[in-house]
Amino acid sequence: MxxxxxxxxxxxxxxxxxxxxxxxxxxxxxxxxxxxxxxxxxxxxxxxxxxxxxxxxxxxxxxxxxxxxEDDERARQVRSDLGQELSTLAARLDAYGGRQPLRSTVKAWQKRLGTLSATxxxxxxxxxxxxxxxxxxxxxxxxxxxxxxxxPDWVEVWDANGIHRTDWRGGLTLSDLLTDRSLRSGSAGRVAIVDPYGQIIHRGVQAWNFADAPLAPGSRVIASLPLNGEAFPWIRDAIARVLAHAPPADxxxxxxxxxxxxxxx
Incomplete structure (x- = not known):
């Protein structure tokens, strides 16, 4: 502290x-x-x-x-496109069955995104x-x-477990989240990090492309879902863009x- x-x-x-x-x-x-x-x-x-x-x-x-x-309108359009993609994904997860944990994650993502009206x-x-x-x-x-x-005094993670926050501490890095199992890396091999200023960077989280990054208080880390397909990195990055245009704290x-x-x- x-x-x-x-x-x-x-x-x-x-x-x-x-x-x-x-x-x-x-x-x-x-x-x-x-x-x-x-x-x-x-x-x-x-x-x-x-x-x-x-x-x-x-x-x-x-x-x-x-x-x-003007930026408010752009942010609303990104949220709308993302909402449609998540609704389609939720319907497919329901149709395939056996994906209840991921269905719950998508529902949690949709619920949080629906509360982000300020830009x-x-x-x-x-x-x-x-x-x-x-x-x-x-x-x-x-x-x-x-x-x-x-x-804020937290770092927020969006991954296959839903949305959760971990207490920020001095020197906190991306590798700490992985070591503490506070982050599931997903299938894309990279995560998106939104810093307090709303700048987005990508970092590798696999053994072959790993790149660590410091995390400031209020940073948000977004991983793709553990599913294959081009849509999942797009969803990760669309969530990052929405969060970059949201206020940096609560x-x-x-x-x-x-x-x-x-x-x-």
Missing amino acids: RKHSQWLLVCASCALASLASTGAFAQALDDTIGREAAQPPTVSSLIAAWMAFPELDQVVWPYSYIRVA RVPGDWSPASLMTRPYQRPPVSAITALGACRA DCREVQILATGGSHE
């Missing part, structure tokens, strides 16, 4: 230190001084929007996010990160909300914003 707290403190302090060291911080702060407490706030830039975020000093930036209406845009949208890439900032006019989650607060213009600042 001490290492966990230190990791979060470093994330927060580095972001705020970088922010405070630039003139843009002063400008963004000036933009928000005297702003009324009524929500949603009206802002002229994404950085100014973050400066207006309630209890900004409590934000742990790897677990912050933005929402964009986000994957990436690091902290003020410090935005200042280092001024030409890659989304226009504030496209953003509908900002959010921040309480830092306990989140969100503030809608109104833009005064299309500034990228």
